[in-house]
Amino acid sequence: MTLTGDGPDATASPLAASVGLADADLVVMYRLVALARAVDERMWILNRAGRIPFVISGQGHEGAQVGLAWALRRNHDWIAPFYRSIATCLTAGMTPRDLMLAQYAKASDSGSGGRQMPGHYGGPEHNIVSVSSPVATQILHAVGIALAARIRGTDQVAVAIMGEGSSNQGDVHEALNFAAIHRLPFVFIVENNGYAISVPAEREVSVKDVAMRASGYGIPGVVVDGTDVLACYRVGREAVERARSGGGPTLIEAKVTRLTAHSSDDQQTKYRSETDLAEGRAHDPLPIFRARLREAGVLTDEIEAALTVEIAAVVEDATDFAEAEPDPDPFTAVDWVYADPAASEPPPPWHPAGPGLSGGPH
Amino acid sequence: MTLTGDGPDATASPLAASVGLADADLVVMYRLVALARAVDERMWILNRAGRIPFVISGQGHEGAQVGLAWALRRNHDWIAPFYRSIATCLTAGMTPRDLMLAQYAKASDSGSGGRQMPGHYGGPEHNIVSVSSPVATQILHAVGIALAARIRGTDQVAVAIMGEGSSNQGDVHEALNFAAIHRLPFVFIVENNGYAISVPAEREVSVKDVAMRASGYGIPGVVVDGTDVLACYRVGREAVERARSGGGPTLIEAKVTRLTAHSSDDQQTKYRSETDLAEGRAHDPLPIFRARLREAGVLTDEIEAALTVEIAAVVEDATDFAEAEPDPDPFTAVDWVYADPAASEPPPPWHPAGPGLSGGPH
Amino acid sequence: MAIRTFIEAIRDGMAGEMRRDGSVIVLGEDVGRKGGVFLATDGLWAEFGDDRVIDTPLTESMIIGASIGAAMNGLRPIAEIQFADFIHPAFNQLVSEAARMRYRTNGVVGVPMVVRAPYGGGVHGALYHSQSVEAFFTHVPGLKVVIPSTPYDAKGLLRSAIRDEDPVLYFEHKKMYRSVRGEVPDVEYTVPLGRASIRRAGRHVTLVAYGLMVAYGLEAAERVAPEGVEVEVVDLRTLRPLDRETLLGSVRKTGKCLVAYEDNRFGGYGAEIAAIVAEEAFDYLDGPVSRIAGPDVPAMPYNHALEDWFMLSPAKIADAIRKLAAY
Amino acid sequence: MAIRTFIEAIRDGMAGEMRRDGSVIVLGEDVGRKGGVFLATDGLWAEFGDDRVIDTPLTESMIIGASIGAAMNGLRPIAEIQFADFIHPAFNQLVSEAARMRYRTNGVVGVPMVVRAPYGGGVHGALYHSQSVEAFFTHVPGLKVVIPSTPYDAKGLLRSAIRDEDPVLYFEHKKMYRSVRGEVPDVEYTVPLGRASIRRAGRHVTLVAYGLMVAYGLEAAERVAPEGVEVEVVDLRTLRPLDRETLLGSVRKTGKCLVAYEDNRFGGYGAEIAAIVAEEAFDYLDGPVSRIAGPDVPAMPYNHALEDWFMLSPAKIADAIRKLAAY
Ligand SMILES: Cc1ncc(C[n+]2csc(CCOP(=O)(O)OP(=O)(O)O)c2C)c(N)n1
Ligand SMILES: Cc1ncc(C[n+]2csc(CCOP(=O)(O)OP(=O)(O)O)c2C)c(N)n1
C-alpha cells in the first residue's frame, strides 16, 4: 500500500527509511489513525445525541490497525475484520461515508443495506469480509479464502483479525491447524486489549501472550506494541511477504488498549480501576505516533493544521451525508434470502403482495 | 493404584524400584496389557464370525493405557476415555465381562444397557464417563468434572483421553485454556498413533508432537514412548500428582501404533504401505513390555504360563457370559429420556400402551 | 408480594436457589463482577464469590461442556449464554452430549443443569442479537425448554429448572427484562415444568403463545374483544415437555387455533403445535389451524424500518385472529 | 442408461461436475486416498489430485468455515461431513454464517457450496451414526436442503446443488448407498431443486416422504393396495425450498395426508408439512393430517431389538395408512 515512488513523494526521513517507506506514506498513515479516531469520536457523540442506538469502538486500536493493514495490497488481498476494525477498513479503502452509512444503517450502506448492526462493516469491493457477531468465525473464512487463493493461484493473502478473548474460540484452533498444515497465505492478527468485555485477560487467556500459541501450530508468533505504528507495519509486512511467498501463516499479536467502554451498552468503571484506565490512556497510539512523527520532522505544524481541517470536514460530510440518506424500504427485507427469489418462502401476511415485492429482489 | 505394601508383594527388582513400584505391580500391569490384547483379539474373531457387527480396537495402545491409568486412584479419580480405551477401562476396574457385554450390547451391559455401539464404554461405578462418538467432546466433561472436584474439595483428578486427530477439534482448545486458567486437577492424554482413520498425522496435525501445543496454554507438555509402560506410568504419576496438589493440568502425548485397521469397517492396506505397517508392528507394546520384564527377572516362565491360562479362561468366560445374556427388551427403548417418565412424549403407535411401558422406566 | 421486573425475578430465582443449595453455581461470560451484560447475575458474585460465580473465557462450547462435567460430579450449574444467538457453538455439546447422557447410560448418569439465554428481537439487536432459537432444542428429546412470560413464572420456573434432574434450556425474552413487571411473592415457591397456563379465557379462538408473544397476544385479544371475538390465550410456559391437555382442551372448546411465535415460521416450534392440534383435535376444528410468525428471512435486520417489518405485534396478531375468527 | 447404485450415482455426479467446472473441489475427512468411509469419493483423488480433493483434519467447523471462505473466493466446495451426526460442531458456521452471508451483504456476497452427509439409521449405527438432522437446517432461511430417494435423482439433484448459488445441504440415507439401484443416464442432466415428484398416483391417501421413507412408503402402498386403499406417494426431494403446489395439489385431491419421517417426531420436518397442509388444505381434509415418525427418544439405540423398535418400516407405515384411510 506504500506510496513510495519517484517525485517529491519519495522523500524519506531516517524514520521512514528505516521501514522502507517515504515520509508521505507516514503522513497518510497518521491521517488514517487520526481520521479513524475522529470518525469514532463522532459515533459516540451521535450515540449520546440519540441519533444512533449503538456504538462499538476502535479507540486505542487504531495504530496497530493502520500499521498492519498498510502491509496489504488494497483491493487484492482479503481482510476478515471485526467490530473494532474502523482504522483497518479505512486503510483498506472504505471511506468515512461508508462507515457512517453503516453506523446509521441506511439503505445505501454498501456493506449490508442497513441490515447489520453498527460496527459490522463489510466492503465487498475491497475484499473486506462482512463482519458477523459470533466472534472468531471469520478466521475460518479467511483460511478458506487463502485456500482458494492458493488453489486458484491468485497471489492473494488473507488476514483475519479479532480480539484476544475471541482467540480462545474453538474455530481458531481448527483454523490455525489447517492453515499451518497447508502453509496457506494467511495472517492471523490478534488485537489484545486486555479485556473481553469485563473479563480481564488473565481470566480469559491462559498465557501472557496469545502469540505463544503460534509455536503449537508450527508457525511464527510475534508480539508487537500496538502504539508503535511502524513496528506494526514492519511485522505485518514480514508476515504478508512470508504468506505470499509460500512461507505459510503467521500469528501477530498487537498489544493495544481499549480507550472506551466495550460498547455504548457497557459501563467500564464497574470493573476497571482508575489506575487501569489511566494506564490505558497512556498507551493511546494517536499522541504517541504523532510525537514520533513530529520528532522525526515528518509531521509539521502546517501538515497537522491541514489534516485537522480536512479530517473535520470529512467527518462532517460523512455524518451529514449518512444522516440524509433514506432508510431501507421495509419491504426489501424479503430480498436476498437466496439468489433466486423463487426459493424464498412466501412473505408474511402483512407484506404487500404486489409484483417484485414477494420473496425476491426488486 | 499401586499394590506396594508389606509382605511378599513388596519385593522390588531394580526395575520396579526405579519407578517406585513392587514386582507384583509390574506383573499386574503386564497382565492388564496382555488381557486387553486378548479381549481385543477375541472381539475381532467374534466380528469375523458374524457374532458382533462392529469392532474398534485398542491394539498397539495398551502399553500407554495401562501405564498412564496406573497412576490414578481407582473409583475416585475420573476418566473420560475414548473408543480405544480397552486397557484403560480394565485398569480402572472394568472387567472383561463388562467389556464383552458392551461388545454384544446386551441388556446387562452396565455402561448403556445395549444402547451404545461397541467400543463406547462407560463405567459409572468406576467414574468412567460414557464414551460418545463425536470426538473430543469428553475433554470438556473432564474439565467440568475437575472444576467440580476443585469447588467441592474432593481431591479428585480428571483425565481425558483421545487420539491425535481428535485433538484438533475446537473443544480441545477451549478446554485447555479454561483448565489452565483455573489450574484445574486435569490431565489430557493424547494417544498419537499417526493416523485419523486414513489421514496421516502430517495432514491432520500441524506439528510433529501434539505436546508442543501445551506451552501455548502455559502448561507442561510431555511426549512419552507408548511402548515403554513404566515411562508412561512415571509421566502419568507426575502429572496426576501435579494436578492433585494444585499445580494444574498437564498434556501427555503417548506415541503409539495402531496395529489394526481403524475399525472393522476399514481396510488400512488401501492407505498404508507395507513398510509403514511393519514399522507399526515393531512398536507393539506387548512383546516389548514382556521382554523388559523378563530381562528384569520380574516375569518368569511360571508366571507367564499361569497368566496365559488365566487370561484365556477369563476371555472365554466373558465371551460365553455375554453371549448368553439376553438382549434388551425392545420396549425399554422408551425409558430414560428424562429422569421423570412423565416428561417423555407419548410413545409411537407400535409401542404397547400397558402400564409401565409408555414413556418411562419399568 | 413485591413488584419485580422480569429480570429481577430471574435474579431472585437464582440467588434463592444458590442460598438454598450449595451445589448451585453460575458460569458464563461477564456474569461475575459485571453481573452479566443485562445484569441478570448482578450481585451474585459479591454474595457467592469466585468459586460459585465464574467469569468464563469467551467460549460457549466450553461453558456447556464443562457444565455437563460439573453436573456429573455433583454440582448444579446454571450456564449463561450471553445471547441465545451465541448458543450455536455449543450445539454439539447440547444435542450430542447433554441431551443424550441419561439415555446413553440407561438412566444411570444424569446432567442436572440449566442453560439461560436471552432471546428475541425488537430491541435493535440486528441479525445476531435477536434470534429465537427454541425450535432447534425443542426438537431434541432429552432436553427441556422453558420460556416464561411473567416475573412470577420466571422465578418459579427457574427454581424448578434448577432443581430438575435433566438439562433445561431457559430462554428469556430480552425485551421483557425491564419493561415487564409483576407481583412476585417473597416466599419460596416453584412453578412446575410442563404445565401451561390459560391467561385469558375465551370461546371463539385459542391463541397459543409463549414468551413475549403472550403479552402481545393478550393485547391483541383486547383489541378484538370489542368486535365480539373472545380469545382464549394459552401460555405454554414449558415448550418441552408440552402440556398437551391444556392445549387440546382449549382448542376442543373454541374450535379454532392460532399459534403465534416470533421465530421464523418455517419449521418453527409453532409448526409442532399446529401439527399436534391438527391431528388430535381434528374433529373439533371449525377453521384451519393457523400460524402467525416471523418472516422466513435468515434473521432480524437492524434498521428500525426493517426490524418493525420483521417483528410480530399486537396489531399483526389481531389481524390474524380476525381472519381466523371470520372463517 | 446404466444401472447404478445410489452411491455410484452420487460419485458420478461429483466427478461429472468436477470435470465440467474446475472450480469445484471436494474436502472432508478421509475423502482422498481412502475415498471416504462409504467410498462416495472413491477415485476422485486419483483423478483430480491433492488440490481438488482434500483430506482435512478431523474438524467439522473448519470444513464448513473454510468452505464458506473458499466459496467467497471463487471456488465451489463440496464439503463432506463423514456422518450427519457430526455436523453439529459446524452448526454455528452453517446457521450463523453460510445461511446469512447473502442476506447480511444485501445480496452482494453469496456462498455457493454443497455439504454432503450420510444420515439415517437401520444400519447398526447406534446413537451417533444414525441421526436424521434435516429439521435443524430446514428451519434456517438461507439454506437449501435436498434428500434424494433414487439414483437418478441423487445424481441430478447433486449436480443442481453444485451449480446453485447458495449453500445446499445434501443428505444421503446411508442404508440406500448399496441397497438401492436404478437407471441413470450417462448423459449430463440435472434435476431442479424445489420440485417434488409423485412416485405413485392414488386417490385415497397422500403419503408425503423423502429419502429412505419414499421406498418404505411405496412398499407400504403396495401392502394396502389389495385392501382397496390407493395411496399417492409424494417424494419431496427438496425439503427447502418446498414444492407447495405438488404437496397441496395431492392432498386437495385425496383429502387425507400422512407424513412419514424417520427423525424424532416432535418438532421434526414433518411437523412443518403437517402444519402447512392443515392450514392450506383445511377445506379439503377428510381426516386428520397424520404423522408417522421416529419415536421421541434422544437417538437410535444400537442393539438390533432396540433399533428395530426405533426404525419406521413398511409395516408400520402401512398400519398408519390403514388407520387414516379408515377415518
Ligand atoms: C460467540 C460469541 N459469544 C459472545 C459474544 C458477545 N461478545 C461480543 S464482543 C465480546 C468480547 C470480545 O472480547 P475480545 O475478543 O477480547 O475483543 P475486544 O472486544 O476486547 O476487542 C463478547 C463476549 C459474541 N459476540 N460472540
Ligand atoms: C466429530 C466427529 N467427526 C468424525 C468422526 C468419525 N471418526 C471416528 S474416529 C475418527 C478418527 C479419529 O482419529 P484419532 O483422533 O487420531 O484417533 P484414532 O482413531 O487414530 O485412535 C473419525 C474421523 C467422529 N467420530 N466424530
Ligand SMILES: [Mg+2]
Ligand atoms: Mg479484548
Ligand SMILES: [Mg+2]
Ligand atoms: Mg490417531
